[in-house]
């Protein structure tokens with residue numbers, strides 16, 4: 042049986058009729074057409090689906106949409122403002138941290154929490170912060186460079 | 195920017211902007227009106243005969259629109275590998291979409307399409323399959339034995355392919371040797387781990403024309419194989435090139451069960467059908483083959499390799515797929531070619547088992563060979579006291595030598611020695627200590643691995659496509675659209691091909707845009723594989739750009755009342771050579787050619803340019819490259835082995851590549867760094883494991899299948915580019931990608947030996963194996 046729920050995503054309210062076992066990832070991609078959040082595994086192991094709940098990076102594939110109605114949800118589409126990109130997005134482009142890019146949005150969301158909480162993280166803190174996000178293309182080198190670059194911007 | 199400045203510049207990837215803001219272009223995002231969702235039912239048994247399938251309950255479920263089983267599917271056997279034409283003799287054709295016999299756990303037996311994924315999944319539960327279990331075999335050497343179950347009638351002893359190669363007199367070579375070394379080297383099954391799952395959306399219209407969206411690496415191969423599988427003319431299939439895909443690394447090189455099933459379902463139901471793999475399905479659908487190499491090498495006192503003999507046994511799983519080609523590439527490039535040696539003999543076996551099928555993973559058989567060959571060279575050097583660099587240089591090819599793959603070619607650009615020298619200097623090779631000499635719990639070691647011969651494409655294989663083409667069209671604003679069938683897997687072809695086009699056309703790199711392409715509108719292109727895109731597709735793009743440029747200059751010459759030969763174009767402007775004051779913008783020339791108007795002159799209105807110059811200024815190409823020059827690679831790594839826990843950490847790598855002229859250094863570094871990561875995974879942790887009784891995959895999830903995260907990667911990866919100038923390449927370029935993953939396992943194994951003084955000949959080098967080697971387990 043579907044239930045009516047309200048999600049607060051990137052500052053906007055969305056009303057949805059969902060079955061109770063719908064994950065936040067599914068709600069974003071399939072119900073709302075917000076395709077920036079990716080599904081790489083669906084089992085909380087790759088990080089492609091990372092979004093923020095009240096500023097904390099979480100895997101949206103293992104969170105039920107109905108359970109996060111009280112949270113402020115931020116997705117990659119909510120980054121930056123007034124047509125300008127977030128410094129992290131700029132830095133990922135600049136540093137060459139994007140190859141296939143399938144991990145990129147999740148990676149940026151994890152890095153975003155780090156930079157929100159810490160002004161100048163060192164390399165180990167950066168690596169730790171993205172250790173729940175898999176990337177198969179870059180070896181992480183330029184991703185770490187990009188996060189450093191953004192933290193210095 | 196002048197052409198000379200465009201090539202070699204780290205131009206920003208145009209697709210990066212889209213990817214950091216969400217990434218619209220991935221095939222997983224394709225949605226069509228009325229689209230249904232498909233799912234495959236897969237066998238729980240490794241070997242069984244299907245007695246009956248009852249789909250009636252599934253068909254009754256509301257929302258289910260169609261169910262397929264063997265009785266609905268074509269029976270013509272095929273091989274799903276994209277890059278060889280149907281019917282070519284080297285391919286073993288042993289697969290059908292659905293059969294009444296299953297040979298591995300996970301083999302699809304039925305498909306369902308429904309209005310939602312959830313309903314499709316529910317319908318799968320309602321399909322009743324009656325299996326009769328058959329005896330299984332999971333070890334390839336056992337499978338070759340007399341009493342093993344036979345998996346394919348056409349292949350006695352389960353040998354799908356048995357290629358061999360011999361040159362010189364191996365017996366005489368061993369007789370000549372002062373020392374003979376023998377070893378057995380075993381590699382494991384690993385997955386490419388592309389991050390975007392395999393997916394397709396296929397729409398069959400009322401006239402029976404199929405429009406295909408898929409995450410595959412080759413649009414033309416998909417068209418050909420799909421048409422063959424459905425037994426329809428190719429003209430009834432249009433494959434749309436995705437703007438980009440979320441990684442491939444060879445794992446998306448063949449038509450999948452999903453494409454065939456989605457096409458048949460769509461044809462039957464008359465609505466688009468989408469099928470996306472779960473990660474579990476991805477893990478059991480493609481892999482790098484495990485290969486066991488028996489290697490014997492004869493060496494004379496002065497360090498010359500006098501003879502080499504090898505036997506390689508490749509576990510191809512339930513079907514041949516890539517296994518019949520990988521064994522060849524492995525044997526030639528991995529084992530036989532890398533060093534000069536007059537007497538060589540190799541025999542390969544591609545063997546069926548009830549394991550999962552393999553695929554085409556970056557390196558294509560070469561990492562397995564490189565691990566064996568380079569490990570044994572390290573053993574030889576250790577035992578006989580040769581410096582590993584000098585020993586290699588003594589036996590390596592030199593610039594100008596004939597290419598071992600094709601004697602009609604020469605190694606016209608060959609930076610192997612320079613790669614070794616510069617890499618050694620950067621890591622400071624002279625500080626390397628004798629093996630196992632460090633005291634303390636944590637021991638450091640330095641190791642070296644190289645790959646002397648590889649390809650920039652597949653020209654030398656007569657059965658593999660290598661031709662390619664491109665179309666370039668100039669716009670009235672002075673920009674250009676480039677259309678090419680080359681799929682960008684993430685390695686940056688969108689950027690590098692646009693750079694090549696811009697350099698040839700005399701435009702700024704950002705003035706060239708990679709545009710839409712599908713199999714109807716662009717010339718044939720071989721797959722993005724075999725390290726070929728920069729070289730082969732680059733040549734096609736350069737030729738198309740040169741064609742457009744010629745037309746551009748003809749029109750400009752008429753406008754400027756000059757000779758086309760006296761004109762040059764650079765940074766979007768055309769001028770008479772040496773006379774900057776004469777410059778006119780490219781945009782003016784294109785507008786002139788496209789405009790229907792007359793121009794005002796003192797004599798009244800005149801045609802703006804001769805009628806033969808009217809029209810769109812464009813260029814095209816369709817060609818086969820002249821050759822596939824060899825890159826060369828040397829990798830130096832420093833590791834630390836914790837002798838208490840057995841853990842190996844890679845601290846530092848210096849990776850030197852001769853890749854010809856570098857088109858985009860940032861993108862090239864990205865290839866090296868990503869390759870190093872896959873190589874470290876292969877060397878130390880990645881392993882697709884299966885239950886030895888049932889054949890069920892135990893690691894079909896990123897929780898169980900461990901690949902390197904940012905924590906496991908070395909903090910320092912230094913790329914050294916040895917920029918030889920390849921005369922046949924676009925602006926002197928050749929290839930890079932696969933070299934980056936080929937060598938790490940060999941170099942890391944050598945470094946581990948240097949650290950602890952014990953050799954491990956079986957990948958991955960897990961803590962358990964290290965402790966066992968140290969006698970601590």
Ligand code: FES
Nearest residue numbers: 083086087088102
């Ligand atoms: S899709 Fe959520 S962690 Fe992989």
Ligand code: FES
Nearest residue numbers: 141142176177178
């Ligand atoms: S860029 Fe491809 S997975 Fe990270």
